[in-house]
Amino acid sequence: MISSDIIRGHLDSIILKLIIEKDRYGYEISNEISTRTNNRFQIKEATLYAVFHRLENKELIESYIGDVTHGRKRKYYKITSLGKAYYNEKIKEWQIIKEIINLFLEGSENE
Amino acid sequence: MSRIKSYVDKLFKDIPNSEQKENIKQEIIQNLEDKVLNLMENGKEEEDAINKAIIDFGDIEEIKEELIGKHVNKKSKAGLVLGFSIWGSILIIALVVFMNFYYTPNVIWFIYPTFVVLWWPLSMFFVWLSRKNNKVIK
Known part of the structure; x- marks a missing residue:
């Protein structure tokens, strides 16, 4: 399992992306991350809830109490327009970062 | 469960x-x-x-x-320590001044311990200042 600082630095964006796709609840998000990465990356619950709290404080996401499933109410998260704008900025930033890192870490094995 | x-x-x-x-x-x-x-x-x-x-x-x-917001907490703690050092040094200096003029009114010596004591709030002031600046950067 990879626990890279680079991934940690972009957890906000990863979680925003998942919430942009549709409204989701906590466990669904951690499960989705494990599934999509084939268990190569798993988010710790402590990290996940710290991120939720931070994103909600910055008004990038909102929460609401969703339908009752298995006899319990679930807290769902939903993206705000500010959150979408923030995510789009992050995409642009990532493109640039990727190019910069690639300049040094890719395709220079033969030299 | x-x-x-x-x-x-x-x-x-x-x-x-x-x-x-x-x-x-x-x-x-x-x-x-x-x-x-x-x-x-x-x-x-x-x-x-x-x-x-x-x-x-x-x-x-x-x-x-x-x-909790760890950084805010640290800063307010530094503020408390700074306040304590200021009040503490004022009391010490007041005592020294009193002793000087009460027992030896002809020799002015209270300046020397005053300078020594002032290092205390001064160092605390810089601790407080660096915490404050850190918070702005964060």
Whole structure:
């Protein structure tokens, strides 16, 4: 399992992306991350809830109490327009970062 | 499942009570239970599933920092220490001045201990200043 600082630095964006796709609840998000990465990356619950709290404080996401499933109410998260704008900025930033890192870490094995 | 609840209760023990804390706690308990149920559906024993959920939980410090705001706390502590040092040095200097003029009014010597004592609030002032600037950068 990879626990890279680079991934940690972009957890906000990863979680925003998942919430942009549709409204989701906590466990669904951690499960989705494990599934999509084939268990190569798993988010710790402590990290996940710290991120939720931070994103909600910055008004990038909102929460609401969703339908009752298995006899319990679930807290769902939903993206705000500010959150979408923030995510789009992050995409642009990532493109640039990727190019910069690639300049040094890719395709220079033969030299 | 009560093990999950008591585990989360223990984790949140040192965080001051607030509505936010209760909400996060409830949410975490519920989602850990979801995780346990899911693991059990995939063939794990309940005890194993609960153990795995607890091991995977990670470091509660991250949530603490978000909830309490560690940096703000540190700064206000530095402010308290600064205030203490200012009042403490004023009292010491007042005592020295009093002794000087009461016992030896013809020799002015209180300047020397005053300079020594002033290092105390001065150093605390710089600690406070650096904390304050750190916070602005953050």
